[in-house]
Amino acid sequence: MIRVVVVDDEALIRSGLALILRAAGDIDVVAAVSGADAVREIGLTRPDVVLLDIRMPDVDGLTVLAQLRAMADPPIIAMLTTFDSDEYVGTALRSGAAGFLLKDTDPEQLAHSVRALAAGAVVLSAKAARPILSSHAGRAGRASAANELNVLTDRERDVLLLVAQGLSNADIGGRLFLSASTVKDHVSAILSKLGMESRVQAALLAQRAGLVTGQLSGQRGEP
Structure with missing residues (x-):
């Protein structure tokens, strides 16, 4: 329960x-x-x-x-x-x-x-996310957010993309042929490099950077 x-x-x-x-x-x-x-x-x-x-x-x-x-x-x-x-x-x-x-x-x-x-x-x-994402929109905001993601490796960007799409660690592992524990390590590294405390912050940054089109799917994620 x-x-x-x-x-x-x-x-x-x-x-x-x-x-x-x-x-x-x-x-x-x-x-x-x-x-x-x-x-x-x-x-x-x-x-x-x-x-x-x-x-x-x-x-x-x-x-x-x-x-x-x-x-x-x-x-x-x-x-x-x-x-x-x-x-x-x-x-x-x-x-x-x-x-x-x-x-x-x-x-x-x-x-x-x-x-x-x-x-x-x-x-x-998704309905409530739209105003938040819109408030960070704009070319300057997108360029700045994209620049922040430059510290990530290609694999970490792959993981962040799926985080922002709402997938759990297990689901991300299934997509990328990684164990859930390895995905968790990647997420921890992403948060550390970006100076963030939570997965949702990283997901919103990915949205602002244009890494993901559309709104957050409204579902999953883990620290």
Whole structure:
């Protein structure tokens, strides 16, 4: 079972998301709480995945994210937002969130996204990703991002391309005829060379550099 905590300031949203996820069968929502209770409850329940509202009146979602990321063994965290152009999303991704989802995500897709997160995945709502990628668009931005990728070997660029397309380490290994552990080593090297902390940051950089056309597929990834 995948252990999940849902954090949202609205009780109706919390209960609705919990109901949808529990219906999946392989997901156990161990707590559904407001921002004020989030850090304490997550410390007690030790979930695999946290779905965290990015805008809450009692405690800001970015503050909770920072507190969770400071834990010795932090859970995987995806931000929840109502807006497809939330300016806080970019900050959350730079701060270590594994992705973000719109609250009106299709129920089946929501469960799929939680499974992907539990596997160490990057999950980006394609609809919400568009404004973030557009905000970094432009020839100067693309040239700068492409220049940053010059530190990577050809094999690392191959791996990054598949990371940005949403594949897991196992799937990347299957495509490139590598073991998952070797792919993980490549991803670690990519993050180190690019000076990044998370896979989602590298994926967004690949998008800005024009390494991948279109939007992120919205699914997979692992550190």
